[in-house]
Structure formats: C-alpha cells, structure tokens
Amino acid sequence: MPEGKIVKALSGFYYVLTADGVVTQCRGRGVFRKNKITPLVGDMVVFQAENEQEGYIMDVLPRKNELVRPPISNIDQAILVFSAMEPEFSTSLLDRFLVLIESKYVTPLICISKMDLLEEEEKLLEFASYYRKIGYEVVMTSTKEPEQLKEILPFLRDKTSVIAGQSGVGKSSLLNVLRPELDLKTNNISTHLGRGKHTTRHVELMEINQGFVADTPGFSSLEFLELEADEVKECFPEFVEKSEHCKFRGCTHIKEPKCAVKDAVEKGDIATYRYEHYFSFVEEIKDRKPRY
Incomplete structure (x- = not known):
C-alpha cells in the first residue's frame, strides 16, 4: 500500500500527499478511534485508495515528535514570530514558547516582526543579542520592508516548520511574503481586547522553498502539561x-x-x-x- 504525508486535516478528512505529488482525500479507519490514535498533520501514513477523491488511512507510522497546540507531528523547526509592538514584545512569553519547543527537540527560529513600530530599538536589540549568544537564530523584520522576511527562506529548505506565536503578530503576513499566491487572510489587532483576531482556523502544510511550512491558529494560552x-x-x-x-x-x-x-x-x-x-x-x- 502507498505511503504519504498528511498535509491538511479538516472536518474529519485527511489530505495525504504522496512522493508523486498526488493529494488523496482520506478518512481514518475505526481502529484509530479504538486505539485512541488521532492522525495529525505531518504524520507519515499508510493509506488505501482506489482514486484521488476517496481513501482510508490504514496506519500511522512512528512519530519523532508531536505538538498538542497546534496538533502537528514530525516537526524539525518552529518559527516563533513575536512582534516588537502591537502586541508588545514579551520575553516571558517567548521563553515559554522556547521551553515547550525545546522539550519536543524542535529547533527554534526567532522572528521579531514590526520593528518599524518601535520608537527606540536599543532594548529589543539587546534581547536579540542575548538570544543569539545562547545559540538561537534571530531574524528581525519590518512591515515597511517585507523583503527582509525572505531572509527566512534558507532556513526552510528540506525541513518541516511550524509558525507559532500570539495572534496578530504577523504569521499569515509572513507566509504571504514567502509565497504570495497563498493570499492568506489577515486581520489587525483588536483595539478592544488588545490582541489579534484569529485568522487561521486549521493546520495545513504548504510547500515553500523545498520544505513544508504550517500556518497554525494563534495561541491564547500555553501550559506545561507534559513537562515535569x-x-x-x-x-x-x-x-x-x-x-x-x-x-x-x-x-x-x-x-x-x-x-x-x-x-x-x-x-x-x-x-x-x-x-x-x-x-x-x-x-x-x-x-x-x-x-x-
């Protein structure tokens, strides 16, 4: 039976990409519910299909890691997007993300967006310098110079990456620059709530620069449920x-x-x-x- 990678999960259907570039819409077999296994975007699976319109996932191959929020597996890299302003940059929230990502043996890439909104950059540059010193890659971008975002492209090659961060920091805007034909929906920050409106409703892997990138729903809370x-x-x-x-x-x-x-x-x-x-x-x- 053929194997493939789940690149999208929506409304009970799993879209499986094969090495030949064919995407088949599949359902999960009842055995998954019985064994409490839920196929995730990023899973390598064995499936059975008579045509491209309908098939069944027969088995999920072993995962090297998985995240709960967002629900995704086999991640090589997490692009953590944090804005300099709107919402305000938070080292506490960044460190929380870093701990969760490190605990899953995923390599983080820190992207600080909206640098042009800062009146003074000195403090944020100090933060960036420290994170670089301890071994993290840090990319700083401006909404006025979207070409800067393309500095991320070399990091994507041959990797499966997840983009994560607070709502409203510019995750979908980042993907729109990296792959303009996506034309992903974006929203501004809610002035009443002081946080971004969710614009991404599901997890989906997209091919960018010979790698896969997942856009994910924004995070409203992060708990250390699996860490001691x-x-x-x-x-x-x-x-x-x-x-x-x-x-x-x-x-x-x-x-x-x-x-x-x-x-x-x-x-x-x-x-x-x-x-x-x-x-x-x-x-x-x-x-x-x-x-x-």
Whole structure:
C-alpha cells in the first residue's frame, strides 16, 4: 500500500500527499478511534485508495515528535514570530514558547516582526543579542520592508516548520511574503481586547522553498502539561552549559549551594529575566493540579 504525508486535516478528512505529488482525500479507519490514535498533520501514513477523491488511512507510522497546540507531528523547526509592538514584545512569553519547543527537540527560529513600530530599538536589540549568544537564530523584520522576511527562506529548505506565536503578530503576513499566491487572510489587532483576531482556523502544510511550512491558529494560552519540574532546566541551553560546573549532580539551580548557574546570573553571564522565568515555570509546574 502507498505511503504519504498528511498535509491538511479538516472536518474529519485527511489530505495525504504522496512522493508523486498526488493529494488523496482520506478518512481514518475505526481502529484509530479504538486505539485512541488521532492522525495529525505531518504524520507519515499508510493509506488505501482506489482514486484521488476517496481513501482510508490504514496506519500511522512512528512519530519523532508531536505538538498538542497546534496538533502537528514530525516537526524539525518552529518559527516563533513575536512582534516588537502591537502586541508588545514579551520575553516571558517567548521563553515559554522556547521551553515547550525545546522539550519536543524542535529547533527554534526567532522572528521579531514590526520593528518599524518601535520608537527606540536599543532594548529589543539587546534581547536579540542575548538570544543569539545562547545559540538561537534571530531574524528581525519590518512591515515597511517585507523583503527582509525572505531572509527566512534558507532556513526552510528540506525541513518541516511550524509558525507559532500570539495572534496578530504577523504569521499569515509572513507566509504571504514567502509565497504570495497563498493570499492568506489577515486581520489587525483588536483595539478592544488588545490582541489579534484569529485568522487561521486549521493546520495545513504548504510547500515553500523545498520544505513544508504550517500556518497554525494563534495561541491564547500555553501550559506545561507534559513537562515535569526537573525537566525545565534542560530547556535552557545556557543553564545546560553552566551546569557542568555545579557542585551537585542534578542541581536544580534553585536552593543548592555552589551552583554555577546562580553564580553566572550574579555575574551577569546569564540574563536575570531568564532565570526568573525558569524559576516561575518550575513553580507553576509544581503547583499544577494532578491529573487523574
């Protein structure tokens, strides 16, 4: 039986792309419901079809990772789009995204949009410099110079990428620049709510520069439902680097003496806000109600 990649899921149908470039509309077999397996966009699947109009997914091949919100699998890279203004740039929200992405072993690419709306760029440039220093790629763009967005194109080649971020930061606008024929719907920020209106209603993979890119619905909340408190430190790359010099193996970097991470924070080698976010994330996980 043929294999393919699910590139779109909508209203109970899964659209499967084969190596020959043929997309077949498929339904999931009842066995998935029985085994509590839900096919996701990004899944490699085995399917059966007599024609391009109708088929059935027979099996979902093993995934290397999966995200819950958005529901997508086998992701190589997450393009985290954050605006400089409208909505205002938030290191706390960015770090929350980074932790969730790192926990899934997905490579982040930080894109800061709407730089032209800032009256003073200095503080944001400092943030960008720090994230680059700890190993992240950062691209800064302006709505007045859409050509800048094309700097992202080389990062897309041969990868499956997901675009994520708050609503209203310019995710669909980014895709419109990378692939103009998409003509995706965009909306401005809601002045009443102070946040963007959702313009993307489902997850769909689109081919751009020999890779796949998913546009996804905006995020209104992000919870660490699958992370344990002692796993969070592994999602901060600068902590991992310094932890080799901690006195105690398995140091949590909170109460232990002779902690290299806390020492680096005091010396200014690790940003104070990053450590504060780490501490608050750990406390949040410890305080969450157990699931039964």
